[in-house]
Amino acid sequence: MRIYLISLFTILWTSSATAETTIDDVLAALAEQEFSLLEERFAEASGDANEKGDYRPLRQLYFAVFEKANSERFAKTKAWQSAFPQSPFAATALAKVHLKRAFLLRGAMASRYTSPEAFDGFHSELREASRYIEVARRHTPEFVPALDAAVDLAMTGHSGDPLVLVNRLIDAAPDYTSMQFAISALRTNWSGSLRDNIQLCVTMAHKVPDYDAELCLIEVAFANKAKGPLMDAAIEALANRDEPFLDYIRIKVYMTQWRYEPNALEEIQRIHRASLAWNFKPDEFMIRNGILQTTFNLPFFAAEMEEAAMQTLAKWLKVDPQNHRLANTYFRHSVRRSEMRYGEISPELMQDLTDMWPDMLVLGRFSPDVWEVGRQIMAFRRGWHDVVAQLPFVRNRVYFSNHNPSVVRSHMSDLYSVWDVATGGSGSSLTAEQLAGAREEVECPLVRASRIYEAMCKADPRAIGCNIGGWGGIFPEHARRISKNSKKCSAGKDAGIEALVYTPVDISPNIFKEGVQK
């Protein structure tokens, strides 16, 4: 169950030529640590924004420079803040960096599948963010970017009533971006309630030019994945609106409820293509692209879009290098594309991907997905059958997922494939000796994984990953039988479940630099 942050790119991204130059100037000043120049630039941008009542360039500046997982910029931002400890501009910048770090450390899974370590990291970064937001707002309480950050922070329950802050933000900057911050912060799976949302739409939306309560309710319904009458009403209302900024919702409806409309294919392609430029959310984009290729039968279009998306991702990673979620998406799709086209991954490609690994760990050390990337790199280097080499990564993956049944299941499935080949169930190119070795190594981990899976699913039978039937339900059953009949792994078979759960392993970020080669 992934939680998607509503991205605020919609407006933040629409860049004008002047904004581009300001961003470049600011980046240069930051790189050279010319903090007085930075102060000057931000004072100008802020003055401009207040004067024109247009906060887009200022927000864009913060977004492009500071809402990034970039250790180098982080260090320099800290230095700027130390040099100008009273500056609302520097404090806001630092708060934005800490917010970004907080969400990356936490990861995107539901709380019950998020480890205590990830939560500790999340909260400690949020405390830092909170501190700097306070600094920023001490002298200029209505500084809009600081209010944006305060709203984001309020979403997590760290400070104040989100609705109060949201109202202040809209009063200070009555524009569409503020609405987006508001809707994001009031999502019901964070600290908002349905009532807060309705209040927002009814009492605040009309203050924003070219916006109204109906538009707000449409966006709220989708942001909260509403079901039933609210969603039906939202879709009905959407049919009568033509605001381009609703395209991100329109494409979802064209792919589901409206998919048989005569213009559906055209609209989907138009919006999907355009979203690359103004609203690119890599995971969502790639999933949709896969659906367009297969279900919507648009292979050429999808191939073109995928290529463009991979290029954008690569470009983004350059300025956002410790963003392990971007890196993970890039890793997964690079591997998939290569396997699909050539049936294998070239050592060169794997080396390029492996080079991202130390950066991924910086903020991703509590992320199950990052440990899965590590496991795949190891499997590539040592061979998929070398279970022992992969196990430390798996232990971390499972532990940091809070023993999420679908993660345990995926681990068990990997082990079962090894078992199946090693016991002659499927063909293999390995030598008899390798097969015997794999057979020897895989049994006890498989028994252990099966026991954990059983226990987790017994505790929560309706969890995702537990209730899979049909062909997909067969291998856990086989694993259970292997576990029951195992003579060798009596420890794993009979031990209490407390003794079997995984504990994390310390793995050096440089592990792949030390000469383990395929």
Place this chain on the structure above:
Amino acid sequence: MKLWTLTFALVLALPWNAAFATDIDEVRTLLLNGDVDRLDATMSELSKDTEASRIHLYREISDTLFRSSHPTYLATLADWLEQKPSSGTALSANAWAAINNVYLTGSPYGSGFEMPNLHEFQQRWIQSRQRAFELAEQALRTDQRNISAIDAWLFMQRFKPAKGETTHVATRLMSIAPNRQSIRNLVATNVGRAQVRGRAAIDTCHSYANLAQDYNRTLCMIEAAFEHILENDLLDQAGKELAKIDDPRLDTVRFVAENIQGGEKDATALFRLHRSTLARRVEPGEYIGTAQRVAWLTDTPDYVETAHDELSGQLDQWLRDDPLNPRYLLHKSYVLQQRSEYAAARKVWKQALVHGWPDLNLWIIGAMTEFHDENLSEGAKYIEVAAAAAGNKIELLSVHQMFDNAIKKSHSPPQDGVLCLRARIALLSKGLCDVYGQMAGSICRPDHPVFKSVTDTISLVPKNCPRLSETPVSELTFSSTLTKEVAGTLVNIAAE
């Protein structure tokens, strides 16, 4: 025919013929004559009769006469419903006609009840499915004990958007018609819409099978396992049970079992089992597909030819009540073409177009006839339609291959338009291989003959069609409306 088969057929046939006041021929005549009043009276009487053989007859009539593409039958059925809108039997008969329309508008390649994969055909399919839902619902509401309405309703419940509660209808069905057919229908519905298919089969068989006199749980699980290809352990178990039972009713599933699990390699026995699947209406493509496997299993390549002949004989019988079934007609036209009866093949082909125009195979057959008559440009037109109907699927490579062969064999030199069409199909084929790569299977490997013919064509593109080499692949795709347009110039295609 083996003696016991004959005996079995006689034993089944005798009591019916003796007892029946109504038979299928009488209803057929009423449909042909459009005699709505007598039709309504006859069917109403039949629908109230709970005698086992009469229930069987009602089912047979629904399945062969109402679930039909016969224009006259359909006109009478529509007329009947218009004149007697609250007649339960008229409603259920029309529900079956609507169900057949779901089949006719469905994907030309699967079982017939799957959504077409091309976007432009999907809405039409959804509408016909909706119509069938509504008629079945209405029929059941009007007469809750009408067996044909219950069957139609259960049939439609296999489709995802319905998924209403079926237990109460199942219970009623078992109180009216506690027999094998009823249970098989229930299994098909419950398995078809279940997540855990094996569990659904077990539940259904255990709840109902012992209520039927001619059935039991074991038989039920055997049929369920092989008709719906359940999970492996259930197939294993069913295979073991099946080996212990000697019952000709199980021949069809025995064939499936042999086909999946192997074992029986006695050619004659396997041929007989395979032939037995013709006892019910089957999809020609599926029958020939299994014939190919039988031929391979028994190492008798000639068997495929035999199967074609036997199927053709059977098809004429099925076409009597289902004369516009595009798949039967496609097969028939193919066989005629193989026998070099081109004029007859073309006639049948045109009939097949009425409903079958979205089917890519049909256009290939049409093109083949034209190529045989040396009409290269007319054939090319059909090839273009076939390419459009292939809709960016990997099958496009076969279209190219076939076209390429025809051009090479042709005695007259091809026109530029023909060469450019071949080039366009080749470029699209190559594009598909670039996208799908390994997923497309061996056909996209450089050394595969089909792919080699594609690259050969492409090497000629700069010479033959220089303009094409500068166009991005995504702009080379064929118009999605082409198929329908061309079909419309050849026949009156079925109204939507």
